[in-house]
Amino acid sequence: MLGAGDAFMSGLLRGWLNDEGWEQACRYANACGALVVSRHGCAPAMPTKEELDDFLGRDNDVKRPDLDARLNHLHRVTTRKQQWQELNVFAFDHRKQLADMAHEAGVDESRIPQLKTLLLKAAESAATEAGLDHRSGILADTTYGQTALNAITGKGWWIGRPIELPSSRPLRLEHGNIGSQLIDWPQEHVVKCLVFYHPHDSAEMRQQQDELILDVWRGCNKSGHELLLEVILPEDNPDHQPSYYHDMLSHFYSLGIQPDWWKLPPLPLENWQAIGQLIEQQDPHCRGILLLGLDAPEEKLKAGFAAAAQAPWVKGFAVGRTIFSQPSRQWLQGELDDQSLINQVKNNYLRLIGYWREARPSQ
Numbered sequence: 001m002l003g004a005g006d007a008f009m010s011g012l013l014r015g016w017l018n019d020e021g022w023e024q025a026c027r028y029a030n031a032c033g034a035l036v037v038s039r040h041g042c043a044p045a046m047p048t049k050e051e052l053d054d055f056l057g058r059d060n061d062v063k064r065p066d067l068d069a070r071l072n073h074l075h076r077v078t079t080r081k082q083q084w085q086e087l088n089v090f091a092f093d094h095r096k097q098l099a100d101m102a103h104e105a106g107v108d109e110s111r112i113p114q115l116k117t118l119l120l121k122a123a124e125s126a127a128t129e130a131g132l133d134h135r136s137g138i139l140a141d142t143t144y145g146q147t148a149l150n151a152i153t154g155k156g157w158w159i160g161r162p163i164e165l166p167s168s169r170p171l172r173l174e175h176g177n178i179g180s181q182l183i184d185w186p187q188e189h190v191v192k193c194l195v196f197y198h199p200h201d202s203a204e205m206r207q208q209q210d211e212l213i214l215d216v217w218r219g220c221n222k223s224g225h226e227l228l229l230e231v232i233l234p235e236d237n238p239d240h241q242p243s244y245y246h247d248m249l250s251h252f253y254s255l256g257i258q259p260d261w262w263k264l265p266p267l268p269l270e271n272w273q274a275i276g277q278l279i280e281q282q283d284p285h286c287r288g289i290l291l292l293g294l295d296a297p298e299e300k301l302k303a304g305f306a307a308a309a310q311a312p313w314v315k316g317f318a319v320g321r322t323i324f325s326q327p328s329r330q331w332l333q334g335e336l337d338d339q340s341l342i343n344q345v346k347n348n349y350l351r352l353i354g355y356w357r358e359a360r361p362s363q
Contacts, residue, residue: 003042007032010046031056038066048078073258076221077285082188084315086360087158088132088353089290090123091139091320092116093192095174096166098144098328105332112144115331118338119324120148122345127157129346130353139192139318142175153186160192160228160318161185163216169196169234170208178219190226190261191216196234199247210255217257230263230292242271246278253282262289263318266296266304272311279313286313293319298351305359317356323348 011032015025031052039045047055051074055062062068098112120138127136137158140148152159163181165172171193175181182191193216195209213229220227231248233240245264252259267275279286291308293301301322308314327344330336336344 003036003045004033006042007036007046011052014049027056028052031059035065035071038064044079047075050078051075069256072221073283074285076224077260077283082134084134084158084287086135087137087290087316087318088127088130088135088349088356089137089139089158089160089316089318090119090126090323090349091160091293091318092119092148092324093139093141093145093160093162094166094320095141095143095162097321097325101329101332105329105334107332109144111332113147115328115341116140116145116148117151118331118341119328119345120151122342123349124152125342126346126349126353130350132353135316137318139320149189153188158190159188160190162192162194164194169236170205171195171212173212173216178216179222182219182223182225185223185225187224190228191220192228192230192263194230194232194263196232197248198234198237198239199244199251200237200239213252213257214255217259226260226287228261228263228290229257229259232265232292232294242267243274246271246274249275250278250282253278258283258286260287262286263292264289265292265294266301266307269307269310272308272314276311276313288315289313290316290318293317293322295321295325298322298348298355301352302355302358305355309359317352319352323352 008029011028011030012025015021015028032047035047035052035055036042036045051071054074055065055071062071065071098115099109102109102112120140123136123138134156137160138148138152139160139162141162142149149159149161163173163175163178165174173181193213195213197209217227229252231245233244245267249262275289291304291314296304301317301319305317324345327336327341327348331341
């Protein structure tokens with residue numbers, strides 16, 4: 001019963017301070033108490049206004065608040081502390097691609113963690129130069145990027161970490177059970193899960209992937225970590241229609257999966273409009289969409305940024321190889337020193353930030 005009295009008083013004060021009468025104040029009080037005692041903890045279990053109003057609007061139907069998916073989702077998304085209106089994310093969570101680069105250069109993979117530390121320095125330098133207060137982020141991995149993750153944690157950056165086994169299809173997790181991973185993660189780290197998905201996959205393939213993504217989603221709900229779900233049409237199926245992304249997001253929502261973030265490739269404006277309508281219907285508390293790069297040339301990404309300029313759910317980009325690929329290859333081959341690598345990567349990142357600002361000048 002921890003927190004029942006505090007919760008009761010918070011609801012009572014809401015009604016009393018707003019002059020809503022004692023009957024309504026007591027209704028708020030009892031509902032707050034009921035919600036808090038259905039959960040673990042005290043202060044973290046307190047309902048928000050939106051959550052409380054939703055519960056009271058369905059109080060005759062909700063017999064077990066702790067088992068009500070809608071209430072649990074509202075509690076999750078309306079208690080967020082950090083807001084992200086725009087994000088310019090440098091993604092260097094790549095593992096297989098960098099391991100391949102190291103092998104091509106004839107150097108040991110033990111150099112990759114040092115490379116990722118230098119990439120982080122380039123990211124920080126670019127963010128400072130561009131004035132990206134609370135608009136900068138990285139994607140970095142546990143396998144090679146743990147030192148970089150440790151260095152940036154606590155500095156107010158958006159931080160994402162991948163969990164998928166690179167290139168796995170059907171989806172597999174790189175480091176085992178999701179729960180055993182998240183128990184050691186800082187709360188500010190966002191779970192990034194990349195899935196190669198096609199709406200015309202076999203029933204067996206869809207079931208395998210759906211079950212694992214559902215498990216990841218439930219794990220994030222338990223741990224309180226945010227989830228970024230990255231969806232890419234697989235290269236082994238040449239049937240690539242932009243409309244398929246709407247179909248796939250709709251499918252995931254139908255399973256009850258409501259990621260905090262989506263990561264999608266650049267799409268035509270009409271597809272962004274359809275996806276935006278879908279998000280507004282299914283989860284208006286979604287954080288938004290980040291554009292992925294897929295090692296595209298800068299001009300192609302610039303065009304993709306422009307196409308998303310009128311899509312308010314697209315909050316920014318999370319691009320990697322377009323920024324770091326060539327300088328990293330040269331550094332691994334001994335053609336660039338540390339500072340030259342940092343300078344080249346910084347300038348590439350700054351150009352993408354500039355393209356995004358051209359597309360969204362109001363930001």
